Amino acid sequence: MILIQSSRHNMDSDNQSEEASSLLTTTGTTFSSFSVIPGLGYISGKAIHRVGSVVVDGIDAVIIRRRLAQIEAEIRQSQTYTPAFKFAPPADRLNLLPLDHLDGLKKAEICRDLLELSRAVYGSSIQNRANRLFLRLVALGGIKELAVEIATKPTSHVHDLLKPIFIFYRSFHTTEIEHLKALGYDPRQPNNSEISELVHNPIRFILFLGMAAFQSPDSRFSQLLMDLDIAGYIVDMFQFKIHEDFPRIVWSVVYLLIRKLDAARDASYISELERITDLYADPSSLATLWKFSSIAQNAESFEPVVADWENFFEQEKQWALGQTRVGIMTSLIHYP
Structure with missing residues (x-):
């Protein structure tokens, strides 16, 4: 794994290099020794909470994107609307509700991380990906753990998450459609599963x-x-x-x-x-x-x-x- 240092790291080279080295070691162990990538809290907040409103890059981006990839893989196991699952034997269709194959603590951790990464401070690329995964969970039925997490988030954050869904249902004005596209999905496209599933x-x-x-x-x-x-x-x-x-x-x-x-x-x-x-x-x-x-x-x-x-x-x-x-x-x- 190559560490890409940013100007943020260079501001305090000695301390940041030491921290980056620690992070590199931690993440190397995490990705090679564990079959499941731990949640963001496992990194003791170094890769997530220390970035604040600055640009996420280098090792931070690697950790975050790997976490999103893991969340996406877990959700994919619950997707019942994909062609591959439609006619599968009942034994292979036990996980019909989102994340049924995980225990409550792991579900809560996924929901907490997903909502955290949907904040604008992480940049549009990460935020859009987290938004799509959030919408996919809701489209699949939502889960209690996700409801618990979103109910305690700041109002402004929840507003930004839910508004696109309401916009889609209530209007197709050009400016609002452009707003949806900017958030990473186009509701007019038939292959846009996240919102189109909610329509049905x-x-x-x-x-x-x-x-x-x-x-x-x-x-x-x-x-x-x-x-x-x-x-x-x-x-x-x-x-x-x-x-x-x-x-x-x-x-x-x-x-x-x-x-x-x-x-x-x-x-x-x-x-x-x-x-x-x-x-x-x-x-x-x-x-x-x-x-x-x-x-x-x-x-x-x-x-x-x-x-x-x-x-x-x-x-x-x-x-x-x-x-x-x-x-x-x-x-x-x-x-x-």
Whole structure:
């Protein structure tokens, strides 16, 4: 491995050379002696947190790109929509949800690193790659660990991550499409899996946002979703043929948002959500909504609803395995 020194390293040659040597030794051991590259925290923050807002180059870039490559490989094992997996035997299709083959700690580490590397301070190349992997995870259904991590991130960071998805759904104005291209993906291209999967599977995106709102310690995440016009997004989804469980799921998310928002400060947001409920919820959906209302008198006791969401994912997983057994497996991303 060749160490490419930058001007940042030359500012303090003695100290930086010593640090670079240490990093080189560490990474050499890491990549040659371990079958799985440890998370970014393994490097004691040297390769990640010390770069701050400066350009990532040399050994820093090598470490970061290798970590992204490892994350991408782990996610690829969970991708159920690729042709190679469509008609595979059930024994080879056990990992139908994102990162199912990893334990909780490793999932959390991947999610934490992915969100960290999606920050603008790492430069457009690294940020765009991390953004695409983030969108791929969400398109595959999202996972609880990712919801937990994103719920605690700064509002500005989360806004930058989620806004492109909402832009794609709500408008195709030229300036906004250019904004999406600048972030590393073009939603008009049919082979753009990251966002196109979300188009065909809005229920997974809604569920992911609901889980993140549930994990948020206060109302800020729910306020952010309202600022991004999740209400308009929900209304738009009712114009398309979607999964039969969509009404049940979406109204539970709406109710959660109402409970998490501040009754005084967010009164206009709450009124907007209640208006959507009045306009679009059928009697059976309203019955479900009020059932949730009687269960959860506050957002902290919303576990029964979250359990219902997790049950939905488990049912979807079993359905997919059954479809595989009869040889007509289609992508979980594309509902009939």
